[in-house]
Amino acid sequence: MLIYPIAYIILILPITVIRWVEQTRDETNPLPSEPTMFAGVIFSASGLVNVLLYVITRPRLLPSWPSYRRRTDGLQRNGRRGLRNDAENGMPETMVVGH
Numbered sequence: 001m002l003i004y005p006i007a008y009i010i011l012i013l014p015i016t017v018i019r020w021v022e023q024t025r026d027e028t029n030p031l032p033s034e035p036t037m038f039a040g041v042i043f044s045a046s047g048l049v050n051v052l053l054y055v056i057t058r059p060r061l062l063p064s065w066p067s068y069r070r071r072t073d074g075l076q077r078n079g080r081r082g083l084r085n086d087a088e089n090g091m092p093e094t095m096v097v098g099h
Contacts, residue, residue: 007053011046014039 018039
């Protein structure tokens with residue numbers, strides 16, 4: 001699980017360095033725009049990196065795995081017989097009480 005903090009540091013470090021450098025420079029000697037744009041693109045890719053890390057480190061949480069399909073909305077797959085509800089599976093039914 002150390003990959004999350006490492007990825008965060010890699011994504012945040014360029015924009016942090018650019019901001020430090022911009023604060024220490026004089027207004028007469030500004031920083032070129034290329035490093036700032038590069039750091040912005042790296043920082044903006046954090047969403048993509050988060051998704052990739054999530055998919056790589058937690059593959060069983062994705063809906064395409066059989067554990068997700070086992071039970072959905074009170075219905076259970078039962079081999080060739082199709083879907084059965086909870087009462088047919090011997091499970092107690094849930095009661096909804098009105099307000």
